């Protein structure tokens with residue numbers, strides 16, 4: 490088998506394509522040889538199995554008299570001791586002949602078309618379609634603008650690949666047609682689900698989440714949900730949560746916190762527990778109107794908003810600005826019992842109409858060494874600096890919690906389990922602002938200086954509420 494490395498693109502020339510035919514010839518031959526070797530092995534095992542089971546069945550029909558004969562008992566012990574071991578090893582052994590075939594296949598991988606070749610081939614088909622105004626159905630049926638040949642029909646996998654190429658080329662309508670063709674060509678639910686999944690991803694990309702989920706309903710039980718599927722489900726949960734404008738009444742209780750630090754004993758904080766795991770609370774009246782006014786009217790902040798010079802864009806997304814404040818740092822310590830050392834400064838975020846913050850986690854998910862050096866974000870505290878006329882809630886779709894901005898309140902939650910593990914249920918986002926403007930002040934709290942206030946407990950995943 491040739492070992493040379495090919496450089497030319499297969500899709501570019503007929504000569505190269507002829508080489509590819511030759512490669513396929515050799516591959517078929519090689520695989521055939523492999524199958525033959527396996528067949529021989531299988532036949533040998535089948536023959537021995539027949540001999541063994543005949544003997545076994547004879548013995549079983551009258552085992553008392555069979556085993557009464559010492560020669561028979563000897564043979565039984567010998568058989569089980571020797572033969573079964575032999576078969577066990579034989580089953581695991583890879584025949585030399587088979588190994589050679591596998592090695593051949595390994596070398597021939599160099600001659601196979603790469604993903605770039607496949608892309609070129611897809612582009613070729615795509616160009617043909619645009620040029621001659623061909624429809625995917627015609628091509629899939631092997632019909633090339635009236636030039637039709639038998640046996641040139643495309644397979645379900647071909648259609649799937651062309652669909653994927655169309656997604657990459659941002660031709661979503663074409664992609665949908667290819668995926669549907671692929672779906673109708675597959676003949677079992679497992680393969681069909683591949684097409685359903687591709688269609689679901691495409692629909693989800695275009696925000697047609699419910700239609701996407703309909704496709705995902707076709708998932709056979711044996712198939713594990715993919716990352717993409719989980720993402721669609723969360724996106725849908727996000728949309729559903731965002732449409733709930735009023736805050737869900739909390740099942741947990743409301744209380745005054747006067748235990749965190751000496752300060753809170755004098756001035757207790759009003760807090761409402763939203764969740765125990767991840768631990769999450771809302772504090773009321775913890776940032777004052779005059780503090781908010783000062784911050785929002787600071788010339789630097791106003792400048793930072795107008796500076797971007799792209800008013801509509803700024804309004805359509807979030808815009809953040811760094812704020813340092815010892816008073817507020819101390820307040821967050823009073824509220825949470827956590828040290829503000831090594832934490833990021835506050836981030837003042839403004840969202841205009843449609844402004845939102847995609848689903849995300851606040852932790853960095855550092856590697857162990859980076860994390861030991863810099864520390865991850867153990868918790869987040871988010872002050873709401875105003876009410877939003879409509880929309881703009883902070884939502885946690887995995888735990889079904891929606892927090893509606895209320896001027897002067899703050900939401901606080903732990904991003905990490907008490908063991909230090911990342912808390913996956915803290916996935917959250919800011920819903921698009923429908924009307925009004927939203928201002929929040931975020932503090933991402935570093936884990937490193939919390940060693941004594943929140944000792945990391947290896948076996949516990951829960952943050953005890955008394956920490957807050």
Ligand SMILES: O=C(O)CCC(=O)C(=O)O
Nearest residue numbers: 846851882883919929931
């Ligand atoms: O604005 C919000 O509601 C959420 C902000 C947020 O997630 C963050 O600052 O990390």
Ligand SMILES: [Fe+2]
Nearest residue numbers: 849850851917
């Ligand atoms: Fe966040």
